[in-house]
Amino acid sequence: MQALTGAPTRRGADEEGYRTMSTEQNIHQVFGAELSPYSVKVRSYCRYKGIPHEWIVRSSRNEEDFRRHAKLPLVPLVVCPDGQVLQDSTPIIEALEARYPEPSIHPDEPVARFVSELLEEFGDEWGNKWMFHYRWAREADQLSAAARLAAAMMPDVDAPTRETIAASIRERMVGRVWFVGSSPETAARIEQSFADGLALLETHLATQPYLFGGRPAFADFGLWGQIYNAWTDPTPREIIEGAAPHTLAWIRRMLEPSALGAFESWATLEPTLLPLLEQQVGRLFLPWSAANARALAAAEQEFTTPLGGQSWTQKPQKYHARSLAALKIKFKQVRSDATLQRVLQSSDCLRWLHDDA
Numbered sequence: 375m376q377a378l379t380g381a382p383t384r385r386g387a388d389e390e391g392y393r394t395m396s397t398e399q400n401i402h403q404v405f406g407a408e409l410s411p412y413s414v415k416v417r418s419y420c421r422y423k424g425i426p427h428e429w430i431v432r433s434s435r436n437e438e439d440f441r442r443h444a445k446l447p448l449v450p451l452v453v454c455p456d457g458q459v460l461q462d463s464t465p466i467i468e469a470l471e472a473r474y475p476e477p478s479i480h481p482d483e484p485v486a487r488f489v490s491e492l493l494e495e496f497g498d499e500w501g502n503k504w505m506f507h508y509r510w511a512r513e514a515d516q517l518s519a520a521a522r523l524a525a526a527m528m529p530d531v532d533a534p535t536r537e538t539i540a541a542s543i544r545e546r547m548v549g550r551v552w553f554v555g556s557s558p559e560t561a562a563r564i565e566q567s568f569a570d571g572l573a574l575l576e577t578h579l580a581t582q583p584y585l586f587g588g589r590p591a592f593a594d595f596g597l598w599g600q601i602y603n604a605w606t607d608p609t610p611r612e613i614i615e616g617a618a619p620h621t622l623a624w625i626r627r628m629l630e631p632s633a634l635g636a637f638e639s640w641a642t643l644e645p646t647l648l649p650l651l652e653q654q655v656g657r658l659f660l661p662w663s664a665a666n667a668r669a670l671a672a673a674e675q676e677f678t679t680p681l682g683g684q685s686w687t688q689k690p691q692k693y694h695a696r697s698l699a700a701l702k703i704k705f706k707q708v709r710s711d712a713t714l715q716r717v718l719q720s721s722d723c724l725r726w727l728h729d730d731a
């Protein structure tokens with residue numbers, strides 16, 4: 375989007391009109407994009423909670439409006455009825471959850487609640503490697519995503535201009551896969567992690583409509599945003615549709631989520647959820663997170679760490695160190711829970727959640 379500024383913008387009575395109406399009707403404006411996993415995560419959350427909102431596809435038509443509100447050039451961006459502006463999907467959901475507590479997205483049991491927060495973070499950060507890598511690794515996915523992005527961002531240009539824009543988006547994004555750690559060295563491991571994680575999710579979702587039982591939890595929104603987006607891209611779509619019918623049903627369910635029952639007890643969830651924690655979170659995501667945070671603390675330009683039996687090299691991801699610190703604060707509040715200790719210990723997650731990890 376940044377590269378496309380200077381594009382035609384359309385402001386006027388319409389936009390002013392809906393803004394006034396929005397305030398009067400208590401409507402939240404959600405600026406987002408269908409191809410932004412974090413945006414659809416927030417939209418799915420608003421739909422589930424019944425929060426009055428208007429989904430505004432960020433495009434050349436509203437760029438000026440967006441920029442006026444945005445502190446960061448990122449979607450999602452939520453303008454609340456009182457004018458408060460929220461950015462960053464995890465804090466956005468936390469802020470809205472405080473104002474709209476029912477139905478809660480947090481299971482009551484401390485162990486389930488923390489595992490849900492951990493999986494939300496896993497979805498945002500590690501699930502994003504799956505999604506972003508697949509979107510920009512192969513020609514078919516690159517072409518598909520670039521064309522859809524160009525159409526959404528620049529709805530008013532003619533077809534040849536749109537194609538030129540799509541080509542420039544493709545070039546820019548393909549050159550950025552390193553940003554999430556995708557490289558020739560790591561590509562096979564990212565794809566294996568997606569296949570393995572999907573197989574575990576499939577087993578779990580064969581018994582539950584949502585990750586924590588009969589209603590969506592924080593984890594569903596984080597993980598779903600990434601997997602839903604992957605499903606819109608040709609290569610991961612084929613993988614999902616070929617191997618994971620229950621996950622596919624969950625992807626569709628989460629577009630307009632509703633409560634179908636209560637949260638399940640941790641004892642019921644554990645047999646099929648613990649393997650995901652062990653294999654993907656304890657073995658890959660958290661060791662990667664710790665190495666990333668260490669590299670940032672040491673102001674390194676690049677870090678190399680053993681991961682999944684081989685070395686993994688990438689530039690550190692700044693945002694992630696902050697969200698890991700926030701997760702550690704959440705952990706501090708519940709770490710005395712004996713079941714949680716056991717679960718995190720047995721999945722080899724515990725040692726990464728202490729302050730000095």
Ligand SMILES: N[C@@H](CCC(=O)N[C@@H](CS)C(=O)NCC(=O)O)C(=O)O
Pocket residue numbers: 375376409410411412413447448449450461462463464498693
């Ligand atoms: N941590 C942020 C990440 C937001 C983010 O990276 N948004 C991307 C789209 S998924 C973005 O807006 N990129 C710049 C652009 O599209 O112009 C969140 O959870 O909201």
